[in-house]
């Protein structure tokens with residue numbers, strides 16, 4: 745590695761660091777030279793939002809669409825932030841219980857985002873679980889999440905908290921009647 749490459753890599757890392765610290769969504773990896781920084785631009789996050797915790801529960805979920813404009817498959821391997829004590833990647837799975845099909849939440853090790861494709865995180869499907877939410881999140885609030893991708897690295901997202909619709913409220917109440925995560929009845 746010669747001096748010039750070393751310097752470029754260092755400058756890229758510093759730019760990336762500065763961008764992350766501002767907590768801005770507009771982290772522009774393209775400004776930083778070097779292939780690693782450019783790779784980060786392959787992931788685009790659209791329509792991020794979260795539902796507020798329900799009925800005093802300290803859990804909430806974040807949803808969004810992850811788009812991979814790159815030529816390689818990528819994976820969301822974890823999410824970080826100080827909005828909650830723990831942040832997990834979850835999905836819902838169908839399960840038979842007492843002769844009924846119910847949806848239960850499961851932690852997953854990663855979420856695949858295929859090359860040229862997208863992965864949609866939505867209620868009843870994949871989601872980012874916020875466990876032990878630190879403050880009283882309410883509609884209108886915005887919090888930062890850092891998504892960590894296997895290839896693209898860190899992507900900063902600002903997540904607005906949106907109101908729960910009446911239908912969703914009903915579903916979530918049903919869900920809360922189940923044990924911890926389970927019990928949401930499938931329509």
Ligand SMILES: [Cu+2]
Pocket residue numbers: 805834835849850871872873925
């Ligand atoms: Cu969950």
